[in-house]
Amino acid sequence: MNLQELFYNIYNFEIMEAELLDAEEYDKWLTLLDDDYEYYVMEGDNRQGKKLDFGNRKFLFSADKNKWKLFIDRLFSSYGWSYQYAQTKTRRIIGNIRIVDLKGNNIVHVASNVLVLRFNAEDIKEFPTLISGKREDTLRIYRDNEIKIVRRIVYLDSTSYPSYNLYFPL
Numbered sequence: 001m002n003l004q005e006l007f008y009n010i011y012n013f014e015i016m017e018a019e020l021l022d023a024e025e026y027d028k029w030l031t032l033l034d035d036d037y038e039y040y041v042m043e044g045d046n047r048q049g050k051k052l053d054f055g056n057r058k059f060l061f062s063a064d065k066n067k068w069k070l071f072i073d074r075l076f077s078s079y080g081w082s083y084q085y086a087q088t089k090t091r092r093i094i095g096n097i098r099i100v101d102l103k104g105n106n107i108v109h110v111a112s113n114v115l116v117l118r119f120n121a122e123d124i125k126e127f128p129t130l131i132s133g134k135r136e137d138t139l140r141i142y143r144d145n146e147i148k149i150v151r152r153i154v155y156l157d158s159t160s161y162p163s164y165n166l167y168f169p170l
Contacts, residue, residue, distance in 0.1 A: 001145065003099070010110055010139065011097050013147045018092040021169055026072040029169070030065065034140055034148035037065040041154045041170060060156070068169070091117045092170075100136075107150075110137045114154070114170055132157045133170065 001009070013032075020029045041061040063071070093115040101109040112135045119128035138151040154170045 006108070006141075007097075007099055009145065009147065010099065010108065013139075014094050014097055014110070014112060014137075017149075018094050022091055026068075026075075030069060030072065032147075032149055033065045033068070034150045035065060037068075037149060038151045039063045039068070039169065040152070041156065043156070088118060088120050093117070094135075106141045108139045108141060110139055111135065112137070116170055131170065135170070 017029065017032055020026075020032070039062060040059045043058045043060040095113050095115075097110065097112040099108060100111050103109070114131075114133055114135050116131040117128045118131070133154050133156040136151075136153045136155075137149055140148045140150050142148070152169075
């Protein structure tokens with residue numbers, strides 16, 4: 001596979017992943033995660049009044065594939081009633097997708113930007129919540145050209161989070 005074909009496949013993969021999450025097809029989304037998957041949402045520090053600094057590597061949230069599976073199972077159990085009856089909708093917009101590095105034949109480092117719009121369908125007067133950030137993905141390409149996410153790090157653009165929870169993947 002040449003670089004152009006690789007980029008095309010990765011681009012479609014990233015968009016398809018966002019579509020699965022927006023449609024709340026979490027079981028299908030889990031199949032995109034490799035067994036050694038790691039997920040981090042990093043919290044920036046701007047106490048100096050300068051650009052966000054992620055150097056101290058504080059994270060707001062971390063998970064592996066098993067943690068996401070347990071969380072998703074709970075969402076759809078009798079304990080997840082508040083989620084099941086919520087009238088919220090999320091929409092992910094993924095952009096500026098680029099290949100940053102290739103490691104061997106099967107590891108690709110990809111960067112992208114994400115904008116998540118979250119709104120409450122019950123209250124049309126309420127403004128949507130916007131969450132934006134940069135994503136760094138490590139993807140594994142298998143022999144049959146199947147793509148799996150090995151690692152995702154999300155660097156949020158803000159230090160204040162305009163959402164009462166961040167239970168959903170970014």
